[in-house]
Amino acid sequence: MTDASGFVDLLRAVATRLQDHRDELNRLDGVAGDGDLGLTVSTACRAVLELAPTLESLPEAEAIRKCGTEIARRAPSTGGTLIAFALMAAAKAPAAPDTPPLERAAAYLEAAAGSIALRGQVEPGDRTMLDALRPAAEAVRAAADAGADPGSAARAAALAADAGARATATMPAKVGRAGWLADRAAGNEDAGARLIALAFAAASRSRERS
Amino acid sequence: MTDASGFVDLLRAVATRLQDHRDELNRLDGVAGDGDLGLTVSTACRAVLELAPTLESLPEAEAIRKCGTEIARRAPSTGGTLIAFALMAAAKAPAAPDTPPLERAAAYLEAAAGSIALRGQVEPGDRTMLDALRPAAEAVRAAADAGADPGSAARAAALAADAGARATATMPAKVGRAGWLADRAAGNEDAGARLIALAFAAASRSRERS
Amino acid sequence: MQKILNDPEPFVDEMLDGILAAHAGQLRRPSARAIVRADAPVGGKVGIATGGGSGHLPVFMGYVGRGLIDGAAIGNVFASPSSDDMLEVTRAISSGAGVLYLYGNYGGDRLNFDLAAELAADDGIEVRTILGADDVASAPPERASARRGIAGIFFLYKVAGAAAASGASLAEVVAVTERAAAGTRTMGVALSPCTIPAAGVPTFELPVGQMEIGMGIHGEPGVRRGPLETADEIARELTAAILADLPYRRGDEVGVLVNGLGATPREELYILYRSVARILGNEGIRVHRVWVGEYATSLEMAGASLTLIRLDDELRSLLDAPAETPFFVQA
């Protein structure tokens, strides 16, 4: 069984970088929402960074699950709760004992995207986090199938998530209040989708340095 | 018995002009007070202008008294009430049937100043309306004693009131909250004193045009 | 940020410390972010739980008390509480007669309350859920179930709380509260933004002389932005949208809530009510009772909302029943 040290390194890198985007995410969320996604993200990042030292010796799936429950406890906004559920779902993704890293990553991400679609009752094109997460999951799956190295898989995922987030700028929103405010939000990316893209960008950059 | 037509002309001229000083009086009152003397003044001026047509045929003292009761009813702030009482006191000033106009004016103003000192429990130098009103009353009395014409008496009163108001800028306040805020108010004239000076200036200007 | 606080980070926890210090006889705190009646669980009574983000006092915990609700889970400013805290509240108020979850329709709150309900069911606690979804500006009539909950939740708390206090069963409390919810509509205007303490900057910009019509309780943009109107015009716009939506009809009897969002003086709320009362009178709608004040706020946002609830005999007597919490007393 894989231990969580690789996951924890990635977690630290992503959580550290995401905190720099607090105000940007607040601003994007404020266009049609309540302007607090950056606060949720910084609370969640602080929470998982505090948790990180206790995760390293755990099995990888257990570490992922614990991240989910911690975020659910400490940053339970809509976006935070959906991400928490997604992490918990990822932790349950079936993985044979020595599945290679990229295969595992693809399985986690597919489970995560599936959870968000299910729990959030959304489809691609609804202008949510899913619009960045699903393409990233697909890119990792494709890289895994093609036998690519983790670094290029991470780059591909980051590019796909970024393109997905950009595309939300022209999508009419379907969920929540935003559904009635399509015009006001027009031209602005969905905050949750941008968050996902920033997370994948951070992950990719951390791979490059390591 | 003198009818009120002369008084009403003066009243109209003064009340019309004072309304232009609303914001200035609010500002001065705001330095150590609550910033509403201009509002009181404009309410009072509107009230007496509405009343004016009903005053013309009355005896002069009765017209003065009615101005006082009207201001007491419609603009009863501290400054407004003291002015109302002062007008009512003026209306009671003893005047023999054919006292000449300047003599009458001097008697009214002395009674008014006395009322403010009594009702407001203040002395000259306490940084109030009295510091402009008392010198103006004295100037009119001096002009009457010297047999001056009404125009030059009005000019002298306006000058005296203005000098009195200016002098308040360096007086430490004694009444109300301002008493503890001498330093903050320093350099600013007392709002009520400036109001009196503006009223005498308006009176003097109206004499010159007539 | 002109706020009285020590540090934005523990803002909510320090607020709760203060509330508990002030009202220890009436409230207790089974976990850091859970507040319940001091005497919870009340034997034999249906428990009523609510919860949601902070920044809306007296919503949510301000309605915890006699004749109203039993407990509230407390989130960060404008953010859902955790399902853990909801479960704490549920356990602390459950006396075996079942628990009603009554809260506003927001994504995070729903996700977490639904999870808490599942966990409570594992404990053998029967949970039913009713969502406040009274904001007519938050979605068109054909998507009414997507509407957000705003100040109208006060009427739902009052109805559900009075019914539960009278000894009604869970099914009965649910039925009458659903009827109340079906007849409740709200719409508001915002005249200024507010600042989430941890964010430090206003949630949006609103130029002087403008107002936002239909703004959400978190500062979510409304249906449109326009020049600041007079009280009469605002009343006309709000009543027009509300009356047409149910619709309320000539001869209906209503309860009215004119709610201040935070910075708007009570004086202005009464000027607004003056206009509303005239319009309702002209429309032939009878006003049974009026509540004017701050019942559901958005920190220091300026503005107001108007809520109507259509009454029948039972709802009228439930609204009139006495209640007592540290934030709301009705004799």
Next chain:
Amino acid sequence: MQKILNDPEPFVDEMLDGILAAHAGQLRRPSARAIVRADAPVGGKVGIATGGGSGHLPVFMGYVGRGLIDGAAIGNVFASPSSDDMLEVTRAISSGAGVLYLYGNYGGDRLNFDLAAELAADDGIEVRTILGADDVASAPPERASARRGIAGIFFLYKVAGAAAASGASLAEVVAVTERAAAGTRTMGVALSPCTIPAAGVPTFELPVGQMEIGMGIHGEPGVRRGPLETADEIARELTAAILADLPYRRGDEVGVLVNGLGATPREELYILYRSVARILGNEGIRVHRVWVGEYATSLEMAGASLTLIRLDDELRSLLDAPAETPFFVQA
């Protein structure tokens, strides 16, 4: 000016229209600017009259009701009512048991209430006067009688109202209310100015990051202006000034009022109370009961005041007595 109104000119009259429309069962209006209990005069009871400028709701007329006061004369924003209206109130609430004038120490109000008292005496109504002068920041101790009245008047209304409701004579009501007044002290901080509707511009300027310590209820400047402090520091400064002034001593029992000036959210008032409670605990002063909310406002000014009242057995039970007005209910 981000306000909900029609026209600054009839601001006060339209507000009164709204209040009367909302609460016709509880209040009536003997003249345009006078509000009394609907059932006034209450036979055999000492009548309590108050009054002052508008813009401070629930002060003044918000305390007109059962267990509190009987009537209020209503001035323009921040300006005294007329003696005519005070006399109207006096006549409408006089049942022959005498009338107490209980209002804040402001020049215009005093001039007019004194005149009204003279006119009432001509009518054969016995009038006694007590002034609220609780603002320790408004004059030094050696000129304590020159102090202005601010939020502490709430405690005086409560004490006088409960005493009168219990059937006490005018002399008895005066005695216990004077004792309450002698033990009541208040001080506040302002974090923003407010705007008188007819003036249209803020009453003063206060840069972001600054606060005014000891500001008056009309926005009169305080004892000093300084950097905006934390809740803990503000609590320290206010309690220090208040405790030293009476002085309150170890072992004293007090009632506490944390009052919001208008725009400050209730959340912040509780954070402030948290700090106050700790300090009072350390000083050995026992808190009997706490009121937190908007009890005396200055339109939409941001800020808060702290009031302590020293209690004895009689004052404690008068504070705890029930009361009910459209703005304040205590069960």
